[in-house]
Structures are given as C-alpha cells and as structure tokens.
Amino acid sequence: MTAREDQTQIKFPCSRCGACCRLAFLVSESVRGDVVIPNEKGVCIHLRKDNTCDIYESRPKMCKVDAMRPPDVPPMEWYSKSLKACNTLHLGVYSTPRIPIVAE
Numbered sequence: 001m002t003a004r005e006d007q008t009q010i011k012f013p014c015s016r017c018g019a020c021c022r023l024a025f026l027v028s029e030s031v032r033g034d035v036v037i038p039n040e041k042g043v044c045i046h047l048r049k050d051n052t053c054d055i056y057e058s059r060p061k062m063c064k065v066d067a068m069r070p071p072d073v074p075p076m077e078w079y080s081k082s083l084k085a086c087n088t089l090h091l092g093v094y095s096t097p098r099i100p101i102v103a104e
C-alpha cells in the first residue's frame with residue numbers, strides 16, 4: 001500500500017460502466033500516450049465486452065482515479081468530483097444517469 005492509498009480505506013465506487021473507456025477518443029494523444037488507443041468507434045482497444053480492461057494491472061495513470069488526484073485535494077472531495085464526471089460520461093454514452101454501485 002502506498003502512502004497515498006493509506007490516507008483512505010474507501011475505494012472509489014466505480015460501477016464498471018465503461019463509459020470513460022468508450023470516450024477514449026476525446027482524450028488528447030499527449031495524455032493518452034501509446035497505450036490508450038481508440039478504435040474506429042473511439043473506444044479504447046483494451047476495453048473488453050464485459051467492460052473490464054485487458055491491461056488492468058498495467059493501465060496508465062490516466063485510468064486510475066487515485067493516481068490522478070491532485071495532492072492538494074482530499075480523497076473524498078476528489079471522489080465526489082470524479083463521480084460527477086462519471087455521471088456526465090455515463091449520460092453521454094448511455095443516455096441515462098449512472099447507477100451508483102457501492103465500493104467493494
């Protein structure tokens with residue numbers, strides 16, 4: 001466990017909706033790097049049909065909510081902001097609000 005993870009025992013409640021991965025084309029190439037590559041539909045090539053990631057253990061920083069948290073933003077505030085973003089992404093991809101799932 002890293003020092004950052006130690007600050008909160010609460011995990012980000014990702015519902016594995018896959019909305020963020022389906023909008024990979026919106027992320028600039030300089031941020032996506034050469035790992036998150038959009039297919040012809042704009043979806044990351046690593047997204048499986050069941051919405052899991054086929055490179056999960058080695059996914060880049062941009063795919064990790066905790067790793068993207070600015071040092072001056074407390075974890076719960078960051079999760080709250082991130083969840084709002086998730087809802088917006090879900091609405092854009094599936095035309096429905098995200099259904100919150102409790103963290104494991």
Ligand code: SF4
Nearest residue numbers: 014015017018020086
């Ligand atoms: S949009 Fe949010 S809830 Fe959906 S898979 Fe991405 S991080 Fe998880």
Ligand code: SF4
Nearest residue numbers: 021044046047053063
């Ligand atoms: S690398 Fe994995 S987590 Fe990141 S956008 Fe692609 S499918 Fe999603």
